[in-house]
Each structure stands twice: as C-alpha cells, then as structure tokens.
C-alpha cells in the first residue's frame with residue numbers, strides 16, 4: 571500500500587513587491603523563489619509530520635524564466651518520496667499575474683502562467699514527531 575503522504579501538494583501565492591527588485595529590469599534574485607520553496611516545504615512538513623522540518627539539500631534547481639517585481643507568483647510543492655525522516659519534494663513556481671509594460675500600474679492575469687523555477691529538494695523531520 572502506498573504512503574498516503576505521497577502526492578500531497580501545497581500551493582502558496584504571493585505578490586512580489588518592488589522592494590524585491592534587485593537587478594536591471596526589476597529582476598528579482600533567484601534566492602527569493604528558493605525562500606518561497608522553503609515556506610511551501612514548511613507547510614508540507616507540518617501537514618505530514620506535525621513539525622516545521624529542516625531543508626537538507628536540493629538535488630536540482632533550474633531558473634527557467636525571470637521573476638519581476640510586481641508579479642504574482644504561484645509556488646507549488648508535491649511530496650515525491652517518503653523516507654524514514656526524509657521527504658523529497660518537487661517544486662515549481664509560476665508567474666500568474668504581471669504588470670503591463672509602459673504603464674504606471676496596469677497589471678493582468680496571464681492566460682498562460684510562466685514557469686520560472688523548477689527544483690527537487692529534500693527536507694528532514696525529527697524521528698519522533700511532536701504531535702500535540
């Protein structure tokens with residue numbers, strides 16, 4: 571029988587404020603999205619193990635398209651392997667809303683969200699979960 575935690579998916583949405591613009595063209599640093607993956611992983615660990623868990627490493631991270639200030643991003647994680655204390659998670663992040671170039675504040679929902687970052691990482695939880 572397969573582990574019921576396999577396939578668990580958590581999705582977070584976040585507006586990317588202009589305080590996160592770091593490079594020319596309002597480009598946001600890649601570490602920003604890795605932070606979002608950490609938050610998604612934390613919720614996954616809470617749901618699977620009643621603990622916040624700790625990130626031990628990434629097997630792969632691919633930055634596929636820019637994230638820009640003013641974007642709304644949707645970040646998703648899915649449990650793909652359950653070990654003893656380790657849980658492997660596959661992550662994606664997509665831009666779902668983006669500002670309209672040449673305007674002050676116009677922005678729109680994208681008909682086709684833009685896949686920006688893809689990764690596979692592993693979190694570790696304590697051997698005895700502290701279930702209240």
Ligand SMILES: C/C=C/C(=O)SCCNC(=O)CCNC(=O)[C@H](O)C(C)(C)COP(=O)(O)OP(=O)(O)OC[C@H]1O[C@@H](n2cnc3c(N)ncnc32)[C@H](O)[C@@H]1OP(=O)(O)O
Nearest residue numbers: 608611612622623624625626627653654655656692693694
């Ligand atoms: C949710 C997100 C949170 C964060 O972002 S926290 C911030 C960043 N992370 C940290 O600061 C964590 C710092 N690292 C640590 O404190 C320790 O380091 C860990 C507690 C994470 C792990 O240390 P130990 O408990 O001694 O690890 P072990 O007993 O050697 O292995 C436990 C399980 O983890 C697997 N594992 C170890 N290293 C890796 C790796 N590099 N990639 C993938 N898996 C790994 C093992 O195989 C095993 O797995 P099996 O329990 O299922 O048998």
